[in-house]
Amino acid sequence: MPSNQDAQQLEHFNRHAQQWWDPNGPLATLHHINPARMAFVERHLDLNGKKVADIGCGGGLAAEAMARAGADVVGIDMACDAIEIARLHALESGLAIDYRCTSAESLAAEAPAQFDVVTCLDMLEHVPEPAEIVRASAQLLKPGGWVFFSTLNRTLKARLLAIGAAEHLLGLVPQGTHEFEKFIKPHELEHWARASGLSLRDEAGLCYNPLTHQAHLCDDLSINYLMAFQKDA
Numbered sequence: 001m002p003s004n005q006d007a008q009q010l011e012h013f014n015r016h017a018q019q020w021w022d023p024n025g026p027l028a029t030l031h032h033i034n035p036a037r038m039a040f041v042e043r044h045l046d047l048n049g050k051k052v053a054d055i056g057c058g059g060g061l062a063a064e065a066m067a068r069a070g071a072d073v074v075g076i077d078m079a080c081d082a083i084e085i086a087r088l089h090a091l092e093s094g095l096a097i098d099y100r101c102t103s104a105e106s107l108a109a110e111a112p113a114q115f116d117v118v119t120c121l122d123m124l125e126h127v128p129e130p131a132e133i134v135r136a137s138a139q140l141l142k143p144g145g146w147v148f149f150s151t152l153n154r155t156l157k158a159r160l161l162a163i164g165a166a167e168h169l170l171g172l173v174p175q176g177t178h179e180f181e182k183f184i185k186p187h188e189l190e191h192w193a194r195a196s197g198l199s200l201r202d203e204a205g206l207c208y209n210p211l212t213h214q215a216h217l218c219d220d221l222s223i224n225y226l227m228a229f230q231k232d233a
């Protein structure tokens with residue numbers, strides 16, 4: 001297995017693959033936050049006709065939303081059971097999405113500078129070397145292309161809410177989904193992106209109400225946040 005993977009994390013997502021599309025299942029929170037994440041992407045560009053790589057696509061929640069908006073999507077993930085579920089669901093939805101069980105680094109080696117847009121949503125905090133995923137994302141982009149990351153900030157508040165409350169108190173997310181040490185500060189993400197030839201264009205917090213299950217874009221980056229970068233021409 002290539003080094004930039006956490007076997008336990010992949011096993012975790014494979015274990016829940018069958019329930020990926022259950023809006024009340026273990027991945028329900030991803031269903032709840034997906035419209036706000038898509039709104040962040042679409043405030044920068046029209047996805048119609050764009051070639052998109054969705055890195056760490058899982059069962060395909062974002063990939064399907066982008067395909068419905070007219071994008072030509074390649075979805076990749078190293079949890080191969082999740083990719084199988086994504087394929088089946090796209091078939092049922094009548095969407096043509098190219099799903100592959102491969103790594104971001106392999107796709108970048110195979111298809112450099114081929115994509116208008118890269119999305120990497122709630123994935124960076126699950127890999128040992130997130131900077132390498134940022135670098136691969138930059139390699140995949142055409143000059144001027146956009147990449148969107150969402151991840152969890154390494155703050156006490158995020159630890160209390162995303163792990164303490166969501167995993168242990170409320171059971172919104174399966175226990176073991178997150179490791180606090182892997183959370184990423186916005187300045188770290190920006191630093192890795194800049195080193196990969198990406199310029200920061202926008203950032204937003206993603207505020208989530210665990211009682212109403214409503215998520216919206218906000219100014220508070222202290223828990224879940226999104227960043228948009230453009231590849232330097």
Ligand SMILES: C[S@@+](CC[C@H](N)C(=O)[O-])C[C@H]1O[C@@H](n2cnc3c(N)ncnc32)[C@H](O)[C@@H]1O
Nearest residue numbers: 005013056057058061077078079121122123126
């Ligand atoms: C929290 S889920 C997010 C899934 C999807 N992006 C979404 O937001 O709906 C994290 C995903 O990252 C994937 N992942 C973890 N490590 C990976 C790696 N090294 N390469 C590709 N995908 C990976 C997991 O298998 C899982 O599907």
